[in-house]
Amino acid sequence: MPRTAVSTLASPVPRAADSDRRRTSASAVLRSVLEHGPVARSTVARLTGLSPASVTEHCARLAELGLLRESAAPRRSNGVGRPHVPVDLDDTRFLVAGVHVAVPYTTVALLDLRGRVLARRELKHGRTDPGRVLARAAEGLAGLFAAVPGRRPLGVGVALGGWVDRETGTVVEHELLGWREVPVRELLGARTGLPVHVDGHARALVNAERLFGRARGSGSVLHLFVGNVVDAAFATHDEVHHGPRSAAGTIAHLPVPGGTEPCPCGRTGCLQAELSERTLCRRARAAGVTDSADPMRVVAAAADGDPVARRLLTDRARATGRAAGPLLDVLNPETVVVTEVGVIHFEDCLDALREAVGAGRSATVLPTSFPESVLALAGGSVALDVLFRDPLGASPEAI
Ligand SMILES: [Zn+2]
Structure with missing residues (x-):
């Protein structure tokens, strides 16, 4: 049958599309839980337009990854029948690290999955050559990890001004720091052993406002x-x-x-x-x-x-x-x-x-929305944006 022949020939395409759809749906579910949690799965289905079965499946997967959990207090409808156990973001297991490089100093910080600052430190620059600034940032983060034990880091986000190419993780040009074509993702990845995501800080902050503000x-x-x-x-x-x-x-x-x-x-x-x-x-x-x-x-x-x-x-x-x-x-x-x-x-x-x-x-x-923590939040928001966009790809199993 021609129909079968077409679908066989085209099979890699629908498979890729399926995987994209799965990732997009998982992202929509996690975003909805971030915004509305604790929230019933049926409400997530209504908010996202996904089927209740699909929401249940995604919630199970996200719970397996440790990103989501059933909320402590089950609610019964009219006191009878099956309890509707709401789901909520699990903000206790993981953290992301953030690095914001400003002209006079670097801010390093750890954030939970709700974008709350768990720990932060400012590191004044002596010299601003990239190798030195990033080495000190990695040391600063190591100190913070030691101060907040028991949570697993999902990755490092780096935000800075100037022209930053997110795709390659490179600072193309930052006039005031005197940086040109600096491979930040590579340099900081080698020092921290974690996935590193880099973006311009105005974009990082627009993401923070969208997700948490x-x-x-x-x-x-x-x-x-x-x-x-x-x-x-x-x-x-x-x-x-x-x-x-x-x-x-x-x-x-x-x-x-x-x-x-x-x-x-x-x-x-x-x-x-x-x-x-x-x-x-x-x-x-x-x-x-x-x-x-x-x-x-x-x-x-x-x-x-x-x-x-x-x-x-x-x-x-x-x-x-x-x-x-x-x-x-x-x-x-x-x-x-x-x-x-x-x-x-x-x-x-x-x-x-x-x-x-x-x-x-x-x-x-x-x-x-973050007057006290804008620089501490900027770097981590880059990593949190990656997580909420693709929780299946950015989650611990993928690391
Ligand atoms: Zn000018």
């Missing part, structure tokens, strides 16, 4: 990170846009109207030069607010009532909003999440940002 369930999210590095990431539903070699989100050299800061690229008024924490601190020093290069000193001065510090921060928030405007016009996101020190700490900075983003744009503008 206030952007959960949003149709589209733009994340703006304004630190020393200034970058952006955009996700529609569960897809974060990368583009070829993950070059999307490079906004460092967008021109800011009226900007006066010279940029290393040779122009004046580039976004990163205008908004970086270095520039903020330099302006704060010039105005006599602080003698430090630490932006938190400006925040502390503003909190103590220093009007000049407050104005520097609101001006920066306003400039961030003005710079974000054209991006919003192009991308039209439902939600905009901003990680910036002033906006995190002061309502009037958030107001200035929202005002500058402007009426007529319908996006909801929010500060980061």
Whole structure:
């Protein structure tokens, strides 16, 4: 029969498609349990559109892998019949490690499967050559593993600014660190013996917001990170846009109207030069607010009532909003999440940002959901995104 002949010839294709479908369904089940757990399997079936039998099968497999467990308190419907035992994420067995490399220091951290920080440490850079920075990160993680015994690490996520190619695990270019074509996955994998996943930190943070933060369930999210590095990431539903070699989100050299800061690229008024924490601190020093290069000193001065510090921060928030405007016009996101020190700490900075983003744009503008742990969370989110996307492939048996 021609039909049989066709299906025999084509058999490898449906098999691959089946496996993809299985992975996608397992991911949908685990995501649903993360968001709604403890939750009845029947509810997961309704939420995911999968059949109850398929949900039961996936739950059994995910429980076998130690990612999911039956919740402690069974609920009976009307006190009779079979108890409906809800399922929940098992957040007690595993952890992921995270490394975030910023310009002045590296943050290493351990996270549970809900993205909660179990342990963290900051390692100040002496020199920023990649071999040394990554060796110290591996040592830092080894120290944290020893401090949190009894949980098995699933992998290491690394997040940093600049241009990061997720596919190859390479930092293509990070101007401020002076890194070029650094094979981070290879270098850190060799030192830790764990699977390593690498991504740009704006994308890492958009994933953290999608999985664990206030952007959960949003149709589209733009994340703006304004630190020393200034970058952006955009996700529609569960897809974060990368583009070829993950070059999307490079906004460092967008021109800011009226900007006066010279940029290393040779122009004046580039976004990163205008908004970086270095520039903020330099302006704060010039105005006599602080003698430090630490932006938190400006925040502390503003909190103590220093009007000049407050104005520097609101001006920066306003400039961030003005710079974000054209991006919003192009991308039209439902939600905009901003990680910036002033906006995190002061309502009037958030107001200035929202005002500058402007009426007529319908996006909801929010500060980061993780004000205390944004850098500790960034690296681990890269690994957690991999896990929740493909729990069958990223789970311990696959390691
Ligand atoms: Zn520039």
